[in-house]
Amino acid sequence: MPGSSPTPSGQVADAIRGNWVDGLAPAGWRPYLRLSRADRPIGTWLLLLPCWWGLLLATASTGTFGWYEAWIFAGCGIGAWLMRGAGCTWNDITDRGIDGAVARTRSRPIPSGQVSVRQALAWLVAQSLLAFLILLTFHPTGIWLGIGSLALVAIYPFAKRFTWWPQVFLGLAFNWGALLAWAAHTGSLSPAPVALYLAGIAWTLFYDTIYAHQDKEDDALIGVKSTARLFAGATAHWLRGFLMISVGLMGLAVLLALGPSQNPLALVLGLGASWGFGWHLAWQLAQLEIDAPETCLRLFRSNRDAGLIVVAFLVLAQLV
Template sequence: MTDFSAPVADATANWVDTHAPLWARPYLRLARMDRPIGAWLLLMPCLWSAALAAGVARDLSHLPVTLVLFAIGALVMRGAGCTWNDITDRDLDGRVERTRSRPIPAGQVTVEQAVAFLGLQLLIGLVVLLQFNWFAVATGVASLIIVAVYPFMKRVTYWPQAVLGLAFSWGALMGFAAILARIDAAALWLYAGSIAWVIGYDTIYAHQDTDDDALIGVKSTALLFGENTQCWLALFYGLAVVLVALALWQGGAGLAGYLGLAAFAAHLGSQVVRLRITDSPLCLRLFRSNRDAGLVLFAGLLVDAIVRASV
């Protein structure tokens, strides 16, 4: 008999394992509700973009509702993306120590049940998306192409983190689409900067699995960069800061926005200095700390939007 209470190896002692009903636990694990860091990281570019767009518009009237909808959408669509990833990677996950206890390879959920759950999450995401203008709806739907192909990239290229960057950074376009019904140059610079950021932090995350990945033939930037990861991380994080700075300049941001960017840059720099690729627990902590890095940048952009709207 399947044990629905058995936790996932890398997500123990969380609210899903201790408080959720037994029948719901496999589905909550599929959606990664037991580790919300991915939803936070998906949300960050949405927050940045919405705040910067509100600053460009000098109007905060649409910002609160937009932020709430983005938060719900990020939570649901991150869950949908993870469910799709687990469906496509079910055979690979069963061969990796960290992932073999996930719901599908552990037998807690069938593929058919996972597909049905995926459909439910996509439906909820569609309902959220339809609350925006039609330009934003079309922009959001376009992201599904990248989300659909991402799980297969690790089989064909050492740069799956770049494809993840394309998907996880889409919110940098959505804020402008939702608030201004257009995509400005500032949004494109912000999108590019977020992609560089995602490549950096997901390379850190991938260093947890390099031994297993090498054995089963899965590719990643962690394997590609190897002992040179710190240099590459400095490059991508530095590029992220420069590109976001260009977005702020193009969007007419003020002092508060640049102070937020400076704090963001300092946080990323500390990750580069502290990184030890052979220390898996440290890699996980540094990866998770990117939520805080994203929040300090958002705080600066939010204050800047408030200042600009009050002038």
């Protein structure tokens, strides 16, 4: 989908330097890929990882991982990339006025003039339709859960206008995949994926509060709310609480899913997922400097590794 000509560099301020979009993608596609945050892959990881948690915990509990489950694993990866792109495109359409007033975001494609709102809407529809085609290959329960998530995606960009807790709405949307992937394998829901979903929401409150500290000064000037502004100097205290809630709920999800399996080693490895995850969050908390934007961004991005620790332990739990 060729678009309007990019600015001389067109690079977004917080993109990873040397990313493939700015260096390798055809020039006409770059503004659209930037809309999808393809130059900043951490958001795709944070959307994808709860999907993999849900699937792997479900397959560990049933002892079944075949070709269909392999497709769910891969389909979640493709779908997360597409839906994260669609969600970011929607976010940029609704926030185009705010983004132009914030130093970190005014270089995004819409406020910088690289893409028009109409072009962005067309890109949003294209990504959503492709993601829907993938969703249709899952179990009907998973399909309906995927459709239900659209309401959360639609609401999230407006949350910071009416609540100090927009990170809760982000968590509700970003961790929905834990429920969807579990249901895609089992055909139903149970308390275990619900506990895992809630653990993910607490995790989102942890990492996105860190992320929001980058923009707190601009947010205060334009009246945008966030937990970073709400917690201010008490941020570390709140994050410690979210850490404990997330680790506790993840451990509960493992106990509910793997406790009845009569395989103590699988249960130990599953609980190791929450243990390793918790230690990574504790490391982030020890490194945190809320008034150092570069540190906040680095720690936020490190949550990919925190989530992959859980994936690694749950994969091991399949193998014993």
